[in-house]
Amino acid sequence: MTDTLYRKLQEHLDRLPIGFPATPSGADIDVLRIMYEPYEAEIALNLTPEPVTAEILAGKMYTAKDELFESLENMAKRGLLMRIRIEGVPRYALVPYIVGSYEFQLNRITRDYNRAHNRLMAESMGMEVFSGKTSQFRILPVERSLEGNQAVLPHETIREYIKNAKKIAAVDCLCRLKAEKMGKGCGHPLRVCLSLNEFADYYLEADMPAEEISSEKALQILDECEKLGLVAHTQNAGDDIYYICNCCKCGCGIMGAVNMFGLHSQISSSTYVAKTDKRLCTGCQTCLDRCIFSARSIENGVAKVKKSKCLGCGLCKTTCPSGAITMEKREESRLPDVPADVQEMYDRIQIDKGKPVRILSLKTIKEGLKS
Known part of the structure; x- marks a missing residue:
């Protein structure tokens, strides 16, 4: 029965x-x-x-x-x-x-x-989760990597989501918590997932491992996650988003699946793609360590970018010691088609x-x- x-x-x-x-x-x-x-x-x-x-x-x-x-x-x-x-x-x-x-x-x-x-x-x-034309998930670029770019789109200014939220909760990352319970923890911090507004209310009222935080604290979490090489992603929508996750490929189910099964096209990229200036690149491989999407390689002593795998997080640019990396807008045919809001x-x-x-x-x- x-x-x-x-x-x-x-x-x-x-x-x-x-x-x-x-x-x-x-x-x-x-x-x-x-x-x-x-x-x-x-x-x-x-x-x-x-x-x-x-x-x-x-x-x-x-x-x-x-x-x-x-x-x-x-x-x-x-x-x-x-x-x-x-x-x-x-x-x-x-x-x-x-x-x-x-x-x-x-x-x-x-x-x-x-x-x-x-x-x-x-x-x-x-x-x-990964079938269909429209992805649930969208990569958010590190805003420092976009400094100097003209007309950055509003839905990619991650800090604006934080500043405009009425309530924010820092929540333990389910993927890392799950891995820890199985004895496979990666050591990355747990309480770095950000829930906004009604989602924040829900987590807090349900007595889940979460705490209400200020927008200033949320921005500090984003900065700390950037230093650790964690990729920010959210819902594939331009407005009304509920959460911002900071993910690693070792513990995150979404990022891990993208890498393991080559599902790069099944998650919405940012508007930008990394580009390397061959004249400035020293082949130090720092960008290889920072890229969780396996979009980087070294050829003839110079870092190369595979555009089909680069999802535009910008983590490689912010730590390139020689300043060889820039984030450029994608070709028109490769721009992500982001729904206006979560309902769309x-x-x-x-x-x-x-x-x-x-x-x-x-x-x-x-x-x-x-x-």
Whole structure:
């Protein structure tokens, strides 16, 4: 009976633009069984990306409101749904697995969950995340690497996202935490993922390993991550973004997959690409160590850039001792096509994959509930 319930939940989640495909080994069911108690799976089956109050959901499920409210709040704390408050009233919505409930599992990382998740990614979820024309992820260039460039696009000024955020939370990196739990930690700092506005509220209220920080502290984190050679990435949208991650290839699932499987074209690059001045390059190989995308090589004593692998993070430029590297705007045919906001990103992915259920961005939800 419970297998049937979890299969229904898998099929329910798979209707979203970023779905939850079945696996040959049953890893998908194993993940759901670890995450959701049977009653919670029933609740999730009755949720959609359109947020509802506990009262409305109780009527739909023919159950007591108070009991359901307690379960919904518990599920919110455990990252199994999205809770958003409008004028103080909590509403609950279904979220995809990635980016979504998986990233909210910071308090529940166990060896059993890790093993099931890794099998899920290898068998089906990895292809789900990286398939389609529109990527969920976008590389943010180090702003120091763009000094001197004319007309830097607003969506690439990472510091503006920080300065304009109403609330910021520094959150432990799930990927590195997961690796540490498996005895494979890389030593890079944990609390360097930045959640903004409603996402910050969510992490803080759920008592996850997170802390509210000032914009000044967030900018310090960005500077420290740059020194360590961590790449900043966010949602593939020009506005209304929820998070900024600072990633390494050793622990990050996204960056690791890009390198391992050559998926450079499946993540949106920045507008810029690195270029080396042969006259100034000394062949010191500093840029090779800084590039996590394997876009660098040394030929005849000079650093070369493979443009198809360079995602424009700018980390090589900021540490080039001879000043041989510049960041130049890509050719028009290779410029990233960045959706205007998160809702447009989700809508493009839905069209790409032909999925029946629309994911709603937090901005769309707020505007809809207030209208």
